Amino acid sequence: MPHVVISGDMVRRFTGGEREFEVEATTFRRLVLELDRRFPGLGHQIEEGMAIAIDGEIFQDAYAAPIRPDSEVYLIPKIGGG
Amino acid sequence: MPGLSFIAPTTIDEAVRALASAPGLAKCLAGGTDLLVQLRSGRSRPELIVDTKRIPDLIGIRDAGDHFVIGAATPGASISACAPLCRAWPGITEAVDLIGSQQIQGRASLGGNLCNASPAADSVPAVIAARATCVVAGPEGTREVPVEAIVTGPGQTSLKKGEFLVEFHVPKPAPHQSDAYLRFIPRTEMDIAVVGCAVNVTLGERGVCRDARVVLGAVAPTPILVPEAAEALVGHWLDEETLARLDAAARRASKPITDKRGTIEYRIKVAGVLARRTAAIAFKRAGEC
Amino acid sequence: MTFIGKDLKVVGTRPIRPDGVDKVTGRANFGADMTMPGMIWGKIKRSPHAHARIKRIYTEKALSLPGVKAVVTAADFPDIAAEEAFAGEAIMDFRDLSRNCMARGKVLYDGHAVAAVAATSPAIAEAALDLIEIEYEVLPFVIDVEAAMAEDAPLLHDTLFTQGVEPKPSRPSNIAKRINFTKGDVEAGFREADHIIERRYTGKPVHQGYIEPHACVAAVAADGQCMIWSSSQGHFMVRQYCAHLLGIDISNIRAMPAEIGGGFGGKTLVYLEPVALALARKSGRPVKIVMTREEVFRASGPAAGSVVEVKLGAKKDGRLTAGEVVLKYQAGAFPGSPVGPGCMCAFAMYDLPNASVTGYDVVCNRPKVAAYRAPGAPNASWGVESCLDELAIELGIDPLSLREKNAARDGTKAVHGPTWQNIGYAETLAAVRAHPHWTAPLGPGQGRGIASGFWFNIGGESSAAVHIAEDGTAAVATGNPDIGGSRASIAMMVAEVLGIPVERVRAIVADTASIGYTFLTGGSRVTFATGMAATEAAERVVEELKKRAAMMWEISPEAVEWRDGMAYPAGPNAGAFEPLSLGEIAFRSARTGGPISAELSINAQGAGPGFGTHICDVEVDRETGAVKILRYTAIQDVGRAIHPAYVEGQLQGGVTQGIGWALNEEYIYDGEGRLDNPGFLDYRIPVASDLPMIDTVLVEVPNPRHPFGARGVGEVPIVPPTAAVANAIYRAAGVRLRDLPMSPPHVLAALDKSDG
């Protein structure tokens, strides 16, 4: 089961401070749905404001981003640029 | 700008009449590099603009025997391109050349730089140091006054209604007389002087300074002639001791303000530094001519 | 399909850009160059106060001036509710954006728009502005970041409660957000250290300084169909934001991309377009608004000013054991400084076992910040890269070795979590060591500094269409305004795939009705993401071309090979046919199924992160504090340079902006909270005579996710210069500058202090 870490502390208000989760998910979409089920409202927050780093590679707005069982998964703030 | 009108007279009389009879604010337009910025920002709202560049006396440089005559509206690019003037007064031509960009040089004039009455005007210290005078035309006829008599404060001049600058008379240098001008700016170009310094010296036997004029810019409400700085030079070689005295005199004379371009402390200190550096150039030049 | 490692004919060369001739002859049309029949001129009335309540706006006199066709205020815009959306570099709230375009209730900074007029000439519009009278109740204001964080600071927004703090604060404040990233055990890390250093670095807001002021023309037809012509980093962004702010259906707005005269992040949002639309709607005439340079400085986004506190712990040998950074960023009048990315960039270059980074997003009475090249990163790196240099000096280790010892490599876990892969930071350090600049002799009064920088780079939504003309030439359309030569790089990638000379590919920027949605030109994404879309579209065209050739030869498409712009039978078994050129296939396309084209819309992922290291030599005039840049070398991992000249240009331009940030650029406020230097005279960007040539070294560690291996390159180069310059000044003059800008008065004051 992938180990998921929410980087930073911006979602504390949803999770009560918990930052690391074991989530059964093979895609970013599944992951978001599952986290939202556990912490209502968190899904929207992740979708609007966060990117996902799967094994070091950053995906933004990508439901289909594939997650393997042994993947390193971090949710980080979305990135823009100048 | 409702009611703004424009004329471009071809004679001095015509210009004087227009300026003197204008009911509201009338502005002379030479190179326009300051005036147009003021028009655009609304800082100046004249009713009449008098373009002086079509008056022949105001354009060009003449050799009048013991002095040069520089038309008040002559663009900087013509002044820097005048070889006899560059040889005679490298400090003046360098100072003119420092006003703004090459584009600004295509328009900016000595008369405009003086009458804009900025304490930081680059050309003004150098022409004051050379004991230049200017010819002012007005309703009462013309008068010739030392350049230092024109600017009375930031944006303020002694010109009366209807008066404008016609030309500058710059005496030719004596043997072993030369000048230099340096300014300090944060970048290498395009800034207003934080401090400016002109030094004009005449050397006597064995390189001893016989006569000197030191003028500082941007450290007081107007460019200032600093007799104490000149005294520090006269009767001396340019050795370490002389330079130290000059530096101290320049600092003592500086009464700057703190603004977005520099602080009081900074300007005072740099005034001393520039005085030394400018004097070194002027002495070297005077020794070689 | 990947082209990495293949022998390429077009990619990597330096052809003339497709839009070049128009730009050197004055024919290119930028934002302010558009006119429309019946067009009138808009101008904006701006607040002279840093903070004030708007009590009443009198527009009657202005409206009665002959020639005035419309006046608008906030009352002409929907009062939209708070709604966050991702935009540019941060979460942005449309309510804030609306209020930034036109103040509602309060003005929050000097220059804040309060009303706008449209009139038949610019002079009349200008005169009408003077006739708009506004009653203000002037309020206390706060300009600087730490003053704004103080308990008793004047509040900008009564409804702003610090996010990221639990429990939710009971009182509003100017701190919009607190954010923290922690890795390992920071206290233990510092205990382990032989040497600890703690410093504080500050910087003023700086402006992107694009030479083209914001400009647009908007028209609204009687049936509600709107057209906007404007200079922006994304016309799809313009369309979306205007629709949202004015309550218009997106399909009713067609946004046209003007040529854009520089943006650097500053044109990733709207200022004028909604106002021009509102004026056009009210007057029934097309309206043009062009900002003055003063308006650009007073009212468009600068980059955040900041206070950065850095603490580093290291072993005697230079191995870092712990790091702690606190970033306080000015957001300007509304929340949304790039402190989040700043936090993630602070230690991104280093393999740091224990670290904590805390960021504060702080509002104050200044214009709302906008993205500026690697938004947030330069502030953080100014602190960390300076502090590392101070640490190197205290430890007696050369600064390059210190970086080599601690460099992030593939497999290093970043402070914000993810494990780096396919990164080229160490390669840039190796390139520094190998570069003659690193060991070149220096004269007296001269010094050399180095510093590194990082940016994520992004991908995102991009569309591209490739069309084959009847003669076998091609056109490629994308949805990204071309801000620095992207038409060239896109055309090159398409030409490479099609196997034809780049001169036979015309690249254009299509409007919002003519191409699929494309996210804005920013985040160094265009060559990466839009290039990926264009490459894949071209590959689809090649597949189609093979099919058409197969039809002409009556063989199977699998038996056709595409090489150098020609179809060949794939091996002897396919049959003996004379190769068919692209032109021959295109000429017969009607007979083989119709025109040949492909359009592709993607959401590109896998933008490779970018790292760079710079070497800077300076000379310090000890009597005036003037700093001269003698020599500068920028080394960066660019993945793969598609058009190397424009890649070098990105590095050189970023470096120069960074040098400006280092030496002379700053927002100067007077005692009344008004900007004192809103012009290029006293906002001092570098001029040609300030600089030497900027040497570049393009390190190429290919990004496996891009067909050609490209990484974004535009952002990284602005990150290292401030610290590189400070580190060089220290070595030239023995003084450590910790406050930007390092202008002559500041440098001289530091020298005086050190001389005692």
Add this chain to the structure above:
Amino acid sequence: MKKYHVSTTINGEPVEFLCEPQQTLLDVLRDTLNLTGSKEGCASGDCGACTVIVDGRMVCSCLMLGVEAEGRTVTTVEGIATGDTLHPVQQKFLEHAALQCGFCTPGFIVAAKALLDENPNPTEEEARYWLAGNLCRCTGYDKIIRAVLDAASEMRREAAE
């Protein structure tokens, strides 16, 4: 407001126009004559994007009134190329990738041409100081300076032939 009638020569053609006294030459070029190649970056003479040549001297057209153009000869960026043939400065800007956004480019082209008309063999330093009144925010000036110096040597070669 009263309008003034002005007769002038622009890019070799006689041109007449009406303008208000406060309108700058740049306003007239852009808004009246539709010569939008000259750009307004600052309206204060600090950026050089509006550079034109008037009677052989380069000036900022934002710092000259339209009425002052009476009887003058003006060259704008639109008049630098000869028909379809680019001026060497224009050609070298393209070859050296000396532009990114291209907004400052017209001013640089005019200023660089003026430089080479006056000084066919400038040093790097001379070119940098001559062009200091033209701001570019994209390129860091490196490729611009290289293009100008290369154009100079190209023009010297052509002149020698």
